[in-house]
Amino acid sequence: MKSLFSIFLVIFLSKGCSQEQDLSDVKIIYGANNRGFHRTIQIEKDVFTVVNKRDAKPVLVELTDAQWNEIGKLYSKIDLNTFNDLEGPTMERAYDGKPHADMSIIVKDKTYTTKGFDHTIPPAKIKEFVDYINKLADDAVAKNPVLGSYSVEELLSKDVSKKEYFISFDADKVSGFMGCNMYSGTYEFQEETISFGPLMATKKYCENEMENETSWFKVSSEVSTFKMEDKTILLYDNENNLVLKATKK
The missing domain is CATH 2.40.128.270 (Lipocalin)
Incomplete structure (x- = not known):
């Protein structure tokens, strides 16, 4: 009986560290900047927007159901209990080698924000999520038609x-x-x-x-x-x- 209770407790605690795939009450903001680069990705209520230039208007990215499901799946793996402590493994941003990036998650009236990391080198615990949304943003950037x-x-x-x-x-x-x-x-x-x-x-x-x-x-x-x-x-x-x-x- 005791071992059964222990198993239940482990399952309960592990679920408490992640979120459901439903993003209806969640706002996610990813930003990366340095002197030669700017990107803002915002996800809110089934809307995915990207800004790739300072002072530019957000561009709406049309995602498939499969892409939205993947975002939800990867989001459900994020542990908000430790999110505020996340920091990148490298510091190339300190000498402008990489844009400085961070990510915030707003759930109802509470905001969680990372401590910062190098763009394209996020903390391991959110790497899958960050890599995926940046790939969606990269794929959405229109190729330069005048080249x-x-x-x-x-x-x-x-x-x-x-x-x-x-x-x-x-x-x-x-x-x-x-x-x-x-x-x-x-x-x-x-x-x-x-x-x-x-x-x-x-x-x-x-x-x-x-x-x-x-x-x-x-x-x-x-x-x-x-x-x-x-x-x-x-x-x-x-x-x-x-x-x-x-x-x-």
């Missing part, structure tokens, strides 16, 4: 298709050639908006080839939106005037 190198066909209503002008987009860098000097700079895009930072260029002078280049350097700072039409990119200014048209090589 690639393009031959410029039109610049400020001028047909320049006979020229050898081009513009190339890497992950966060734009570069190209508009007749005389090679140039490069940074750019940012989100959905249909795009903006260019200051463009740096070599200092050559090319007779009869400077007008278009100078115009591009001036107007590039006014570019605000873009459209993709198959392999063609269209760049527009703040007044929706077409600035540049180019087709992927």
